[in-house]
Amino acid sequence: MSGATAAGPSGPTAADEVVDVCRELIRFDTSNPGDGTGPGERAAAEYVVGLLQDVGLEPELFESAPGRANVVVRVEGEDSSRPALVVHGHLDVVPAHAPDWSVDPFAGELRDGLVWGRGAVDMKDMDAMVLTVVRQMAREGRRPARDLVVAMFADEEAGGRQGAHWAVEHRPELFAGATEAISEVGGFSVDVAGQRVYLLQTAEKGLAWLRLVASGRAGHGSQVHTDNAVVHLAEAVARIGAHAWPTHLTPTVRALLEGVAELTGLPFDPEDPAGLDALVDALGPAARFVGSTLRHSTNPTRLAAGYKENVVPGTATGVVDGRFLPGRSAEFDAQVAALAGPHVRVEDVVRDTGLEVPFEGDLVEAMVAAVTAEDPGAHVLPYMLSGGTDNKALARLGITGYGFAPLRLPADLDFAGMFHGVDERVPADALVFGTRVLDRLLRTC
Known part of the structure; x- marks a missing residue:
């Protein structure tokens, strides 16, 4: 499961790839109604495996049940003696009732500078940012500051019993040495009194x-x-x-x-x-x-x-x-x-369980620095998510989780309303911005 690195920079950058990868992920219907009747995540997981293998990494795909697929790869860092960082997403989405939408929810359309479709914000946008940043680092022969455990889980939308919780219970060795994690739902910007504020989920x-x-x-x-x-x-x-x-x-x-x-x-x-x-x-x-x-x-x-x-x-x-x-x-x-x-x-x-961690420490400082380096003058504040994430599962292994999927958004975009909503969409330039922030973070944290 350990990762190899390709020699020398070649091919597209994360900024070049991220929109296309997000659109491709949306085109896999991974709807999860929560009753076991959905199509599963297998096809999307195989696509993820291909993206990682293409740059010399060695991911592992495993199923908790037929079609309920998870992907994990460990990427060696510059200092493997440090605790590892888990960077995780989920491949399933909530169902979409197509007649309510103005576009096909699984077509991955690019329209008016936005990527449309179920999962565009929850959370195939973050999946695409993570995957393309990791691909770019591997192509360029760069290592992250410390070991990364990159995971794409199944079943988050139904509580993660076939995804993150299953992996923690049955495959805990995949996360050996990890103490911190980042995932959804934080790092996005809002406008407060005319000032851009990024909400970091703690x-x-x-x-x-x-x-x-x-x-x-x-x-x-x-x-x-x-x-x-x-x-x-x-x-x-x-x-x-x-x-x-x-x-x-x-x-x-x-x-x-x-x-x-x-x-x-x-x-x-x-x-x-x-x-x-x-x-x-x-x-x-x-x-x-x-x-x-x-x-x-x-x-x-x-x-x-x-x-x-x-x-x-x-x-x-x-x-x-x-x-x-x-x-x-x-x-x-x-x-x-x-x-x-x-x-x-x-x-x-x-x-x-509910989770709450302090808005302090080296990783928090690195996330704040990565955002403000790409958006000088912006503010970063902590917040609590009213929903839940797969960080709940990783907490069982003593891993401290944060929500950090960095997106610089238009002030008038109802981003929160996109989650599980109709006509879910994310600005393409926000995805590009996110790749820059994540690349900076993984180089420095």
Whole structure:
């Protein structure tokens, strides 16, 4: 699995290749509905293997289940005695309903200077940047500052059980000696009071996809039913969905809002909800990510009950997408159980940890320096992602993960809205910018 380097510079640079590689990756339909019915990642993984082998590297492709393919390659660094850095992405995407789109979501179109398609921002853009930077380094005979473990995982969109979590459990030796990692969803720019700010992800909320199971007495729909499972479920869902979770600012969120206050002149008062909302709103489209990181969240997403109009069922089920703040899962669970009530059982569908690491250290300093070298005068602030990434899996090996997929974006682009959205797209010049930042980072960190 160790990497070799090609002798001498030849061929295209990362900046030359990145747009085409991103488009090619999008053309592989790697939709992951989460129920095992998707096409899988195998074809895209084989394409990735070819890109790496083409420049003399020796990647390993392995499957966790038929078609669920992962790719890992280790690239030797200038100083292999230092802890290795994992640079990882995922090859699967959420499904796309083509009639809702203005383009074919799997055509990888280049239109108006943007690459369109499912995965353009989540996260085949970052995959392409990583792969083309590694290819350029290999062509030029350059080594990164330390060993890199480059990984392209399956199944991230369904919790990573067939991808990063499977690799950590079954193939931990692939990550031997690694202590830090970078991946999605951070490093992108937003406009704050006319100033460009890059959000570096140093935290992410925990994941609790919960099944609510209500029990009652089954019977004829014409009879009196005071123990109705559908009613129990509906009441529980309404309570959970309407619950106003209290504000709690973690160190990451506090640092972000303090930074926004400094840039905008708005006041920062952790006891003033309206003031906090104003600071979040100052982040523009990124408020979609940041807004729910001030507190836990519980959003009902599915309901199921009954099989005939005149039969009261004995059970009814619902699903809630819960996201809890790092280090506060016990508090979250206790409140959900209380809201669910005595007639409703709460079960985990998927659960994963929350993460939070300091906005400091050599790697953070190197990421900040790489961005500001390519965009002088820009600011870099930490933030917490409301969703989750495969860094959760790597954390089980003691690997500290950051979100850093550097993109310099137009101020009016609703980037956060592109994630899992319709007409997902990314500016081509943002991809080129990202290759420059990543190349600089891997040479220096």
